[in-house]
Amino acid sequence: MEEAVIEAGKFVGAGFMFGLAAIGAGVGAGVLSSKLIESIARQPELEDQLRPTYFLGIGLVDAVPMISVGLAFYVLFVA
Amino acid sequence: MASESSGRTFQEYLEHHLQNLVYGRLPEGHERKFYAKGETDEEKAAYCQDGKNMDYDGDKYCKETLTEDGWYLANNKTDLEAMGFWAFNIDTLFFSLLLGSIFLFFFINAAKSFSLEKPTKLQLFIEMMIDFVNGVVKGTFKAGQNSLVAPMALTIFVWVLLMNLMDLVPVDLIPYPAEEIGIPYLKVVPTTDLNLTAALALSVFILYLFFSIKNKGFIGFIKSITLHPFGPWMLPANLFVEVIDMLAKPLSLALRLYGNLYAGEMIFLLIAGMVMINFETLTIAGVGLNLAGVTLSLIWAIFHILIVVLQAFIFMMLTVVYMNMAHEKFEQH
Numbered sequence: 141m142e143e144a145v146i147e148a149g150k151f152v153g154a155g156f157m158f159g160l161a162a163i164g165a166g167v168g169a170g171v172l173s174s175k176l177i178e179s180i181a182r183q184p185e186l187e188d189q190l191r192p193t194y195f196l197g198i199g200l201v202d203a204v205p206m207i208s209v210g211l212a213f214y215v216l217f218v219a
Numbered sequence: 220m221a222s223e224s225s226g227r228t229f230q231e232y233l234e235h236h237l238q239n240l241v242y243g244r245l246p247e248g249h250e251r252k253f254y255a256k257g258e259t260d261e262e263k264a265a266y267c268q269d270g271k272n273m274d275y276d277g278d279k280y281c282k283e284t285l286t287e288d289g290w291y292l293a294n295n296k297t298d299l300e301a302m303g304f305w306a307f308n309i310d311t312l313f314f315s316l317l318l319g320s321i322f323l324f325f326f327i328n329a330a331k332s333f334s335l336e337k338p339t340k341l342q343l344f345i346e347m348m349i350d351f352v353n354g355v356v357k358g359t360f361k362a363g364q365n366s367l368v369a370p371m372a373l374t375i376f377v378w379v380l381l382m383n384l385m386d387l388v389p390v391d392l393i394p395y396p397a398e399e400i401g402i403p404y405l406k407v408v409p410t411t412d413l414n415l416t417a418a419l420a421l422s423v424f425i426l427y428l429f430f431s432i433k434n435k436g437f438i439g440f441i442k443s444i445t446l447h448p449f450g451p452w453m454l455p456a457n458l459f460v461e462v463i464d465m466l467a468k469p470l471s472l473a474l475r476l477y478g479n480l481y482a483g484e485m486i487f488l489l490i491a492g493m494v495m496i497n498f499e500t501l502t503i504a505g506v507g508l509n510l511a512g513v514t515l516s517l518i519w520a521i522f523h524i525l526i527v528v529l530q531a532f533i534f535m536m537l538t539v540v541y542m543n544m545a546h547e548k549f550e551q552h
Contacts, residue, residue: 189358200533203475204478210482210486
């Protein structure tokens with residue numbers, strides 16, 4: 141019984157980790173991309189300057205949920 | 220499963236692939252265990268006797284009790300625990316130095332055989348890379364003059380990129396043959412080892428502190444961490460905020476790179492663990508699973524190329540940003 145509860149807890153915990161990571165990353169990437177499009181629409185000549193910054197931001201946004209997904213897999217299969 | 224041929228369960232397979240090859244000191248009286256090959260008890264006992272002159276424990280392992288202190292390769296978890304802090308991750312050191320040498324070899328060669336009239340393809344590629352890094356540094360590093368920053372950014376970018384690219388090598392390609400010749404663990408991606416990313420981040424942090432103090436003067440540096448953001452009357456609060464802000468830099472730098480690559484590697488491993496390698500017991504369903512595994516690996520690898528390059532770029536970019544912060548002289552708040 142106790143083992144079953146622990147096993148179930150792993151899946152619930154990993155599910156939360158996947159889900160919250162997806163929500164956070166989705167919101168973050170969405171806001172970032174929409175702002176990029178807005179800025180380029182307003183000032184198209186700035187596109188070359190905006191794009192590296194955008195990729196930097198995407199990388200930063202992408203990193204944290206990726207870590208969460210990796211740790212969730214760790215919790216599920218290894219720990 | 221890929222693990223079946225080596226007699227491991229799925230979990231043991233994952234743990235095996237996530238463990239570095241550690242070289243450290245073992246105390247006298249410590250009991251070492253080795254995995255015994257063979258089908259029956261007699262075969263296993265004979266394997267232990269012949270090869271290593273050890274006893275067979277009747278279940279899975281040969282065992283040996285050390286009669287004196289010494290430096291050994293860790294073979295399992297009990298070895299690792301006995302080694303403690305002073306142990307070296309041989310595989311991380313080896314692969315990072317190897318990739319660093321490859322990087323230097325190509326760049327030095329291209330620099331020596333430089334030609335304006337007849338550039339080789341390698342030279343053009345390297346020029347492209349230098350142009351790219353040069354553009355980033357010129358765009359970001361504006362606070363001062365320092366001829367160290369651009370070469371450092373180039374080194375970090377290419378080196379981290381090469382180390383990350385090892386992630387695209389199939390997960391069993393190098394560790395499996397290595398195990399056949401007696402290397403117990405092997406992790407081929409140096410950046411999936413927190414020790415390496417933390418070392419890189421610490422080096423950047425030390426340079427940040429050095430250039431801060433050099434450019435602002437010691438008094439100026441103390442002022443910059445005590446007198447703002449709240450003004451001189453809130454000195455403890457200022458110090459608290461600034462110190463946390465400062466420590467967060469190397470920490471986030473190290474953990475971001477490590478976490479991304481570790482997660483990517485983990486997903487490759489999970490896909491690889493699904494695939495059947497034992498051809499004798501291969502069924503129709505097994506073939507389907509294999510194909511699914513290959514497809515998934517391919518899709519993830521293609522997606523992972525983005526992460527690999529992006530993380531190398533971000534590490535470089537943030538290094539340049541921190542260097543820029545270290546060179547800012549007059550801060551207005």
